[in-house]
Amino acid sequence: MKTLYLDPFAGISGDMFLGLLLDLGVSIATLEEALAALPVSGWRLRAQPERRQGIAGTRLLVETEESHHHRTWQDIDKMLAAAGLPPETAALARRIFRRIGAAEAKIHGIALEEVHFHEVGALDSIVDIVGAAAGLLALGVDQVICAPLPLSQGFVRCAHGNFPLPAPATLEILRGAPVMDGRCEFELVTPTGAAIAAEVARFGALPPMRVLRSGYGVGTRQLADRPNLLRGILGESCADGGDRDQVEVLETHLDDSNPEWLGALMEDLLAAGALDVAYLPLQMKKNRPGVGVRVIAAPKDGATLAERLLRACSAIGVRRQVAERFKLEREAAEVETPLGPAAVKLLRRDGKLLRVSAEYESCRRLAQASGRPLPEVYRLVERAADDFFRDRE
Template sequence: MSVLFLDTFAGISGDMFLGMLIDLGVPLEVITAGLEKLPVTGYRLRQERTERQHIGACKIVVEHAEQHHHRTWRQIDAMLADCPLNPAVIGLARRIFRRIGEAEAKIHDRPLEEVHFHEVGAVDSIVDIVGAAIGLHHLSPARVICAPLPLTRGTVDCAHGSFPLPAPATLEILRGLPTVGDAATVELVTPTGAAIAAEIARFGDLPAMTLDRVGYGSGDRQLSDRPNLLRGLLGVADDPWEGETDRVATLECHLDDANPEWLGALMERLLKAGALDVGFAPLQMKKNRPGVRLTVVAEPHSAAMLARHILRESTAGGVRCLESRRFKLRRDIRSVNTPLGEVLVKLFYDGQCLVRLSPEFESCRDLADRSGRSLPEIYRLAERSAEDLFPVKG
């Protein structure tokens, strides 16, 4: 299984990512041929060799006359939806722009459809994002893993004025994802770079793999304490499992004298306290007593706390705990627009392959209540609306 690891010791931006892909072997002609299918003109894309602290790298330059073209998210999404590029490429580019648009909508407290892109709506950013989608599709790693992204302090100048670092859009995009503090006072992670990483990768350490190629994409600055580069490591993973893994703790006990009302309340308490799953199963126990097996799946660091809940709020005198490896599909939750309103869908990925999507129950139930339509109808609308944006491959 091929794996691309993003070594983000100096952060990530759109042009750094694109330069890294080309340095890994994606022909520039593949990128430019795909970009020519966009209704965007007046620019020229070229690559040049450069050095950052004596390390050779690929620098991508977008030459254009346009300075700040303010396009809306709706305009860019419609432009991409009508583009005759590969559907997988278009789907990825649309998801990256949507992720940025959702962050801007949250920051500026306005609907997604009203979001105006400034820097991200300019030609160079469109080229970076769509070019990244084209290049990644050509490279086709089965899995992309990204190191935690470095967040810095200071300020950055943009169309809205001077903003604190990390940029508000970057922080919103990276909510829920691993980051590390960095002593630098310049922007290392741009919103575009954050959105690309968040959309294509899971975050973690360098996996065990046989290394094949290393590529370097250069940023614009010369940093004083490190080379301003994004490093990509492409290789073959030793683990045949292509999905994600983690560690979970399974808590279990048998109860033959529990009040069913207490058990219902205990399930709610355990889930609220952070349990990943809680289940009851019937048992036939000693002395011919009917009983219940309580099983709780949790993150290992929560096991002791949840065991204490079980011991204090049930009739259990002891709780067994087993820590094990869990194989799982990567999950993402995204919003889609239906004719009746917005709903959330859960996306399940095997590596980079979307194998299943499922409307989110609570979101669909809320829309059914608001619209007066049936829940099955809302589910069907959500599934149809998600098909174009998130094509299932498995």
């Protein structure tokens, strides 16, 4: 698995991320070709090698002729949707802008549709975000992992006045993400950089991998205590007996919920993107029987699902923790049986088939159509699949 690991020891911004992509081998022509699809003009990219405290990297300069801008989130979203960008590039850029827009809406207490971008609506920011989406896809990585982001203290001047650091939008964008004290009075993580990291990466430690190359995106400011660089490590994940990733585990305990509500809650959470939902019997205080709710979520969905839990049941608190998940390799397949075709999952480890698992919905349909008991259909499907696929491994 080709992995990009982001090491933001001096933070992350849109131009630092673009510089890093170029330093890792993405051509500036690739970015320019994607950006040419935008219905805007007056921009130019210029890449140059620079050093920060003796370490060489690539600095990308976005030069624009724009002196004034007035763009809403809707303006930018519609522009990206209609721009003729490659579908994956457009979708990723729109998600990044939506993440920023949602944060601005929350901070200012307005609807997303009412958000007017100032700094992020400027042409150079549009170029940063669309270029980041195009460049990352051109790099061809399977996953991006990011170390905790360093946040600053102090103030930054923006269109609304002097904002405290970290900027409110940055904090909102990073809700649920691991951060650390950057011990710096200058802005290390910009809203654009935070949104890129939060949208494209999962946060975690450097995984076992074979290093292919490293690169550095150069930031504008000269920092006294560290080189102002965004480091990226490109590598191939080492085989460790299976795939692995990170999930968020959300938990809450209930002793006053109607069971009918819990049935609807499970369906609602799964429909909203939960990977799994389970109810556990509990004996709670005051001798009350209770229910433990456990939700497994992708890191990007953890905060949303925690909020949904608080609103959709009687929970007054939700615990969140990040857990590493080891997974078998899974492949969907179909097998012919005497009752008709049936869907199965092939489960492998290091490419070797370990077992075949029948899919419930497929077996249920065969059981209803044939009048046979469901356990008998399961055995029939798994036996047919085992004979068919093991002969071909």
